[in-house]
Amino acid sequence: MKFWHVIPDSNHAVSLANNLREIDHAGEHEILMYHSRGHQKSYIENTMEIFPRTSILGKNLSFGEKDIVVAHGVFTQDVINLFDAIYAQGIKTAWSIWGGDLHLLAPLKGGMALMNRFSCVITAPGELLLYPDLHTPEVHGCLYKLDGTLEMSAPEKEDLIILGNSGDPSNNHLYLLDIAQKFEGYQVHVPFAYNATEDYTQTVLEKAASLGLSDRMTLQTDILSLEDYSDLLARARIFLAGHDRQQAVGSISIAYQNNCRVYLKKAIKRPCGREMVNPGYMHLQTYGFVDIQDVFDLEDDATVNALMRSAPAPNRIAEINALSVEHRLATFEKIKRACGVA
Numbered sequence: 133m134k135f136w137h138v139i140p141d142s143n144h145a146v147s148l149a150n151n152l153r154e155i156d157h158a159g160e161h162e163i164l165m166y167h168s169r170g171h172q173k174s175y176i177e178n179t180m181e182i183f184p185r186t187s188i189l190g191k192n193l194s195f196g197e198k199d200i201v202v203a204h205g206v207f208t209q210d211v212i213n214l215f216d217a218i219y220a221q222g223i224k225t226a227w228s229i230w231g232g233d234l235h236l237l238a239p240l241k242g243g244m245a246l247m248n249r250f251s252c253v254i255t256a257p258g259e260l261l262l263y264p265d266l267h268t269p270e271v272h273g274c275l276y277k278l279d280g281t282l283e284m285s286a287p288e289k290e291d292l293i294i295l296g297n298s299g300d301p302s303n304n305h306l307y308l309l310d311i312a313q314k315f316e317g318y319q320v321h322v323p324f325a326y327n328a329t330e331d332y333t334q335t336v337l338e339k340a341a342s343l344g345l346s347d348r349m350t351l352q353t354d355i356l357s358l359e360d361y362s363d364l365l366a367r368a369r370i371f372l373a374g375h376d377r378q379q380a381v382g383s384i385s386i387a388y389q390n391n392c393r394v395y396l397k398k399a400i401k402r403p404c405g406r407e408m409v410n411p412g413y414m415h416l417q418t419y420g421f422v423d424i425q426d427v428f429d430l431e432d433d434a435t436v437n438a439l440m441r442s443a444p445a446p447n448r449i450a451e452i453n454a455l456s457v458e459h460r461l462a463t464f465e466k467i468k469r470a471c472g473v474a
Contacts, residue, residue, distance in 0.1 A: 133160065133196065133198040133199055133200065133468075133473055134161065134162060134196065134200075135161045135162070135199070135200050135201075135464065135467075136162050136164060136199060136200070136201045136202065137152075137161065137162065137163045137164065137202045137204060138164050138166070138189060138201060138202065138203050138204065138214065139163060139164070139166075139205070140165070140167070140168035140205060141165050141166065141167055141168045141174050141175055142168050142175060143175055143358060143382065144204060144205075144230075144276065144382070145163065145175050145176075145178075145179045145186075145204075146175050146178050146179055146182065146358065147276035147277055147278060147382060148163065148183075148204065148275060148276050148277075149163060149179045149182035149183035149186065150182055150276075150277035151274075151275060151276050151277040151460055153182055153183050154277060155457060155460055155464075156183075159185075161183075162186075162187070163179060163183060163186040163187070164186075164187060164189040164193075165186060165187070165188060165189060166188070166189040166210075166211075173357075178358075193218075195221070195223045197222070198224075198473050199223060199224070200223075200224045200225070200226055200251070200467060200468070200471050200473065201215070201223055201224070201225050201226070202225070202226045202254075202275075203215055203226070203227045203228065204228045204230070204275070205228065205229075205230040205233050206227060206233045207233050212246065215249075216246075216249075219249050224251045224471040224472070224473060225249070225250050225251055226250060226251055226252050226253065226254060226271075226467050226470075226471065227247070227250045227252075227253045227268075228254045228255075228275055229253055229254065229256075229378075231256075231259070231379050231411075232300075232302070232377065232379070234247075234255075234259065234260075234263075235377060238262075238266075244263070244265050244266060247263075247266055247268060248265075248266060248267055248268055250268050251268070251269075251470060251471040251472075252268060252269045252270070252271050252467060252470035252471060253266075253270055254270075254271045254273060254275060254463070254467065255270055255271075255272070256272070256378045256411040256412060256414060257272055257411060257415065257418065258409055258411040258414050259411040259415075261408060261411075262402060262408070269470045271463060271466045271467055271470055272418065273459060273460070273462065273466060274454050274455055274460055274463060275460070275463060275464075276382070277455075277460070278381070278386070278419070278455060279389075280362070280365075280385060280386040280387075280388070280390050281389075286390060287363060287366055287367045288367070289367060289368075289391075289444060290319070290368065290369065291315075291317055291318045291319060292318065292320075292321060292367055292369060292370075293315060293318050293319070293320050293321070293371075293372060294321050294322075294323070294364070294368045294371045294372065294383075295308045295309070295312060295320060295321070295322045295372050296308060296322065296372070296373060296374065296375075296380065297323050297373075297379065297380035297382075297383040298323060298324065298325065298326050298327050298328070299323075299324040299326060299327050299328020299329075299332065299333065299353075300326075301332055302375055302376065302377065302379060303375060303379075303380075304374030304375065304376070305322065305336050305339070305374070306335070306336070306339050307374050308372045308373075309339050309340055309343055309345060310343070311372055311395075311427065311430045311431070312345065312372065313343040313344065314430065314433065314436045315370070315436065318348070318369075318370075319349075319350070320340075320345055320349040321350045321352060321368070322336070322349065322350065322351050323352050323356075323361075324336075324351050324353050325352060325354055325355045326355070333351070336351070337351065361383075361386075362390075365386045365387040365392060366386070366387075366390035366392070368387065369392060369393060369444070370392065370393050370394075371384060371387040371388075371392050371393070371394045371395070372395050372427060372430075373395065373396035373397070373412075373427065374396075374397065374427060375397065375412060376397065376400040376401065376402065377400065377410075377411070377412065378410075378411045378412035378415060379412060380412075381412065381415060381416065384396070384416060384421075384424075385416075385421075385455075388416075388423075388424065388449075389447070391444065391445075391446050391447050392447075393423075393425070393439070393447075394421070394423075394424045394425070394447075395424075395426065395427040395429070396410065396413060396416075396426075396427055397410050397413070397426065397428065398410055398413045398426045418453065419449075419453050419454055419455050420449040420450035420451070420452070420453030420454075420455065421447070422448050422449070422450055423447045423448050
């Protein structure tokens with residue numbers, strides 16, 4: 133049998149390739165990449181270099197009856213159509229939920245039926261609590277190698293705060309800017325290279341100006357190389373995330389592993405008004421990131437002042453965690469079992 137990984141041209145493909153290079157001793161995996169409209173930079177060559185069994189997704193696909201086709205994020209109609217066709221052939225399918233795709237598909241007419249056709253889903257703990265009608269078996273684990281190791285030696289820490297991971301309004305930049313302005317003298321870097329609209333960009337810039345942050349804020353609108361982005365995260369002292377869903381897991385992983393203090397929402401409110409534990413927080417706890425803190429704590433000025441006076445300390449990583457080689461390998465064995473091909 134084989135795993136066929138259908139994944140957009142993105143930095144996530146590089147993380148997948150790094151994982152497969154390390155665990156695929158039996159030649160069970162193939163990567164199929166397709167163009168991603170949301171990203172300026174292509175990662176196809178990087179992915180192919182790391183994991184040579186990578187190719188461009190074509191139209192004439194042939195899968196074996198015991199193969200499993202994995203959708204890494206489901207955001208476009210083309211991907212939906214592809215997996216409808218695969219399902220019609222009786223081939224087993226798995227869906228690696230990226231967060232935004234789940235909440236995009238669930239409200240659509242026929243969305244729940246579409247999601248229930250997958251043989252299993254790979255997701256963060258608690259991600260499906262909002263959707264009791266989604267009965268697809270869950271696998272908790274990691275399909276990606278989220279390694280914070282830098283190519284160069286670790287840079288010196290700077291009085292630098294990172295806000296979110298993209299220009300998507302789901303980052304809640306306006307709230308995070310209110311927090312960031314409390315850190316006097318700190319530079320504020322806002323990754324804004326994709327999913328931003330002109331109107332939202334202007335709103336963020338106006339908010340920064342109203343807080344007096346314009347002179348010390350960088351709005352990054354170009355995609356950085358993975359090396360430059362990792363270096364940026366490693367130089368920062370603080371990473372602020374304001375998402376109300378699982379998001380920015382890769383960015384947070386690099387930042388945390390390079391002793392950047394990470395703050396996110398431990399509890400979130402969904403658009404329906406109900407509160408739940410943030411699946412992204414629970415996911416990162418399984419990675420062993422035990423020192424992640426609640427961003428709401430920074431609404432208190434005394435907490436911010438204490439943080440600015442405190443001496444830097446390394447982030448703790450629990451020894452038993454889902455990022456280990458054995459647990460990443462076990463994730464695929466669980467997918468086989470869920471799909472009935474073990």
